[in-house]
Amino acid sequence: MGVSPFSSLREWLDQCRNSKREDRMDKYYHIDDIIMEEETVSVIFQKAASGVGIDPGSTMDYIETGSKVELPFWLAHELQLRQAVSVNVPSCFDQKTRQELHADSAAVDLRSRCPFFYEFGCKIAPIVDDRTIGFLLLSAFKSRYKEILTKAHTVTFAAGSKFWTILTKEEINLYETAQSAMASFKKWRIGGPRFQIASVLSRKRKSME
Amino acid sequence: MKYTNLSLPLNLQIPNSPKTCMEMCIQPILGNSADPSKPAEVLDNQLIMESKAPLPCLQPAFDLIFNLFSAFFRLGRDSVSNCSVLRQACQLVKEFASGEKGQLVSFNSELFEQVVAECSQHHLELQSLIRKIQEEGLDIQTAKNADHYGALIHHLAIVRNKRCLMAYVYNRAEVLRNLLWKIGHVLPQEIKEKLCYAEEEHFKKHSRALNSYMSKVMVNLTVDMVPPKDPYIKVRVIDDIGEGIILSDDKTANFAPHSMHFLKRTDAEQFISQGKMEEITG
Numbered sequence: 001m002g003v004s005p006f007s008s009l010r011e012w013l014d015q016c017r018n019s020k021r022e023d024r025m026d027k028y029y030h031i032d033d034i035i036m037e038e039e040t041v042s043v044i045f046q047k048a049a050s051g052v053g054i055d056p057g058s059t060m061d062y063i064e065t066g067s068k069v070e071l072p073f074w075l076a077h078e079l080q081l082r083q084a085v086s087v088n089v090p091s092c093f094d095q096k097t098r099q100e101l102h103a104d105s106a107a108v109d110l111r112s113r114c115p116f117f118y119e120f121g122c123k124i125a126p127i128v129d130d131r132t133i134g135f136l137l138l139s140a141f142k143s144r145y146k147e148i149l150t151k152a153h154t155v156t157f158a159a160g161s162k163f164w165t166i167l168t169k170e171e172i173n174l175y176e177t178a179q180s181a182m183a184s185f186k187k188w189r190i191g192g193p194r195f196q197i198a199s200v201l202s203r204k205r206k207s208m209e
Numbered sequence: 210m211k212y213t214n215l216s217l218p219l220n221l222q223i224p225n226s227p228k229t230c231m232e233m234c235i236q237p238i239l240g241n242s243a244d245p246s247k248p249a250e251v252l253d254n255q256l257i258m259e260s261k262a263p264l265p266c267l268q269p270a271f272d273l274i275f276n277l278f279s280a281f282f283r284l285g286r287d288s289v290s291n292c293s294v295l296r297q298a299c300q301l302v303k304e305f306a307s308g309e310k311g312q313l314v315s316f317n318s319e320l321f322e323q324v325v326a327e328c329s330q331h332h333l334e335l336q337s338l339i340r341k342i343q344e345e346g347l348d349i350q351t352a353k354n355a356d357h358y359g360a361l362i363h364h365l366a367i368v369r370n371k372r373c374l375m376a377y378v379y380n381r382a383e384v385l386r387n388l389l390w391k392i393g394h395v396l397p398q399e400i401k402e403k404l405c406y407a408e409e410e411h412f413k414k415h416s417r418a419l420n421s422y423m424s425k426v427m428v429n430l431t432v433d434m435v436p437p438k439d440p441y442i443k444v445r446v447i448d449d450i451g452e453g454i455i456l457s458d459d460k461t462a463n464f465a466p467h468s469m470h471f472l473k474r475t476d477a478e479q480f481i482s483q484g485k486m487e488e489i490t491g
Contacts, residue, residue, distance in 0.1 A: 029376045031306045038299045049358035051338045062355070072299075078365050084358050191490065 032169065036116040037074040041124065043085040044068050073123065080127050089128050092117065093136065101140050106147040109166040110140075117168040144171065152178035298324045298373035305377055313384055316405040321374065328370045335363040385412050389419065390431060393479050432475045444477050445469050448485040 027033040049063045063069065071079075079085040092113040100108045110117045118137055125133040151163055152175045164175055301320050308314045338360040342352055385408060388396065394416045401409065423430055450464040456476045464470070469489065470477075480486040 028372065029379045031302055031376060031380055034302045034373060034376055035299065035306060047353070047358050048355040049362060050355040051334055051359035052362045074369050075362065075365055079358075079362070082361070084361070 032116070033119075036119050036123075037072065037077075039073050039090070039114060039116065039120055040070045041073055041076045041090050042068060042070050042088045043076045043079070044088070045085050047084045049084070073120070077123070077127060087124070087128050089130050089133075090114070090120075090124060093121065093124070093130070093133055098136060101136070105140050105143040107166070108140075110168045110171075111166055115169045118170050145174070148175050149178055151175070153182050297327055298370040301377050302373050305380055311384060311387065313381065313400065313403045315403040316381070316408065318405060321377070324370050324374055328367050331363045331367045331370070335360050335367070338363070381408065382411060386415055388412075389416055390434070392482055393431065394420070397483075429475070432478050434478075437474050440474055441471060442474050442477055443469065443471055443489040444481065444486040445489055446480075446486055450480065450485050 045063050045065055045067050048065050051061055052063065053061045071085075076085060076087055080087050092110075097108070097113060114120050118141060121133055121137045125137075148167065148171055164172060167175060297320060301317065301324055304314065304317060304320070338356045339349065342349055342354070342356050342360075347354070385404070388400065389412065396404075396412065404412070419430070446464045446466055446468050449466055455461050457473060462470065462472075464480075464486075477486060477488075481488060
């Protein structure tokens with residue numbers, strides 16, 4: 001083709017970089033993304049900062065170098081990019097969770113640890129120096145995914161409701177998608193009214209009865 | 210004031226990227242202290258505009274967001290509360306998320322105002338920190354002292370609050386526009402009550418825009434949302450509709466409750482989605 005392999009590589013890298021930026025753009029209005037970034041992480045300040053009251057341990061509006069503070073992820077991340085703080089591994093990825101996941105991943109209550117376990121993990125992995133988080137997420141997801149899909153297709157709603165209190169937000173989305181797919185399939189097979197009252201209104205009507 | 214009159218940088222990145230962030234934070238403040246004649250609102254609006262270049266197709270949505278913000282920013286300026294740090298904004302978003310998908314909860318103007326007031330508070334503290342740096346004779350671009358990081362934190366908090374506010378308004382507007390397709394151009398009272406004034410206006414404008422487009426292309430786009438198998442369907446009336454409804458073939462029909470009819474699909478569709486009729490099958 002007469003094009004050096006390097007130029008195409010560079011193009012590819014550029015594309016990656018651009019797509020990454022667009023990703024960030026894409027999620028600007030995402031409700032779940034915003035809520036997820038509110039998760040707190042503990043950080044250690046590498047630089048002092050004045051005029052902010054985010055350290056509950058100090059009475060003055062001043063943060064000393066080396067003080068340990070709990071910050072929401074969005075703030076911790078931006079400060080970490082500027083080397084103002086170093087981020088500790090959040091407690092939901094600690095040794096205890098790992099052992100439990102290793103023993104029986106499908107039974108672990110991940111929601112109480114972090115409602116956005118996977119997404120949060122993906123965001124936190126590049127900024128803490130723990131290389132194993134990626135593997136942890138992948139193996140946890142793989143083994144739980146199977147369980148979720150089987151249950152979504154077989155369990156009735158009442159029995160299933162106990163099961164889904166331990167799922168993370170991402171898993172619940174999967175679970176609901178699987179269930180609605182099954183419901184639409186059944187509806188299609190049986191037939192029936194294809195055109196119905198708008199869902200916004202039908203809920204109202206039910207509650208009034 | 211229309212935003213098109215402002216000379217806005219259209220290619221600015223979203224305020225997440227590391228480099229532009231601090232520059233953005235300093236730029237408006239420097240502009241402010243250098244030119245006190247410039248009204249403060251302009252600067253605030255500039256901050257709002259920076260994240261998104263206006264696209265023509267988003268014009269109505271953008272108008273809505275713009276009106277809301279300019280209204281509330283003026284409010285927020287007067288009533289600065291002594292908020293500690295940055296927790297209200299996410300509450301607003303969580304409230305939206307707690308509602309079911311596609312449903313609206315009432316517009317929480319109280320919380321909205323609090324978040325805006327929080328922004329103003331951060332803005333004031335940010336300004337005082339920047340002023341302090343300037344008084345010490347340091348260069349703002351290069352000085353990386355405690356004041357710099359304090360200002361940075363305040364700046365990030367403003368950016369975050371802004372994102373929460375934008376997301377709240379944007380997602381509500383999206384739900385609202387979807388309602389137009391689902392239940393037609395007239396909103397029922399129970400939904401109307403949940404909207405704020407700007408949202409109602411937005412809905413009206415969107416409906417008008419859709420109508421004028423449909424009359425231009427001469428196609429009614431809001432019918433046949435489910436692909437029809439038959440142009441006629443059997444329906445039963447389940448709610449009071451009223452007499453003398455004129456159908457598309459210029460005949461009038463008397464839709465008494467519990468009566469059954471054989472209608473053109475396109476005529477029946479709006480009544481079904483409003484819950485006044487149901488389709489009879491089998």
